[in-house]
Amino acid sequence: METRCTRTRNEAAPRLRSEVARGIVGALPVLAAVIAYGLVLGAQAVQKGLHFLEVPLMTGSNYAGGSEFAAIGLWASPPPVLLIVGITFLINSRHLLMGAVLTPFIRHLPRWKALSVLFFMSDESWALGYADTLRRAGTGQRPPFSLGFYVGCAGVIYLGWLGSTTLGAAIGPHLGDVEAYGFDMAFPAVFLVIVAGMWKGYVAALPWLVSLAVAVLIFLLVPGAWFVVAGTAAGLGTAYCRAKPR
Known part of the structure; x- marks a missing residue:
């Protein structure tokens, strides 16, 4: 029995690595846009008065670009906390729908894994993961939701977001008006790509x-x-x- 379990784990490991690698490759086309508007957010945050270390703390724990842009736009001294919390909730309300769509496909996962999937869910990782799930379901693959693929695409997007916002915070004071470089156009562009891919x-x-x-x-x-x-x-x-x- 022990030998059979060991053999099963040894067979599963290459498949998992292959799926993670497939997810990383699948996320690369949107990663450039994520990095672009991550730089914008980080630069705007320090120009609004946030400390360098506060930027990765915010983007890594909240992890919701749209609401973070709104929060930075409202930032003042002292910050209007209740207004920022309310706007953040309103903007992030779309994640309720996105999570509900994914839930039937991740119901079989242990709770901590399912909650991790939902925490690392961004617009980009959700679109990539959901499209892959539908494709796998259409070809009869089981389970339809590939956790390895999702780990790959969601992980690289999260690290790209965290790294780019931190880099933006580091170089922001030297850039001036970052929107003049056109990086902010990456935000709507990536949504158009997502919609086109699911059309x-x-x-x-x-x-x-x-x-x-x-x-x-x-x-x-x-x-x-x-x-x-x-x-x-x-x-x-x-x-x-x-x-x-x-």
Whole structure:
């Protein structure tokens, strides 16, 4: 029995390493964009008055780029803590939907592994992991969710984000207005790439389109970050109505 278990572990290790390597390679196309807007965030943070060490502490523990940009934009002395917390919650509310989509595929994992998957979930790692899960499910591979692939892509994106924000904090005081270099365009560009990679036609994209339309409308009419919650709720409602048996 012991020999059989050892042999099983020895066979599983190369497969895991192969999947991790596949995840790293899969994340490389978006890594450049992550590094670009990580540099912008780190530079803006120290220019707003954050200490060099506070930047990696924030980006490594919160790990949500959109809300971190919002927090830095609102930063003052003293900082409006309640406002920053509220805006962070509103912007990160999309992760509720993203986590709910992944949950059926990671339900079989031990709790600590499932929680780790959700902690290291960013827009990029979620899109890569979910697309790979759908592909594996379509070809009959079991389990559909490859933990090794996810570890590879999520790990390299996390390290890229942490490293680039730290580097941005180090060189930010010497750069001046970092937006003048155009790095901030990487943020919307990577989202366009994600959407293009998951595009399956207008019918399948109806929840996205409704979510976009509602978010834009609320953004124009209501101050604050309520457009994030409104867009998320509209997309969820549309998806639910389409999936509901008639």
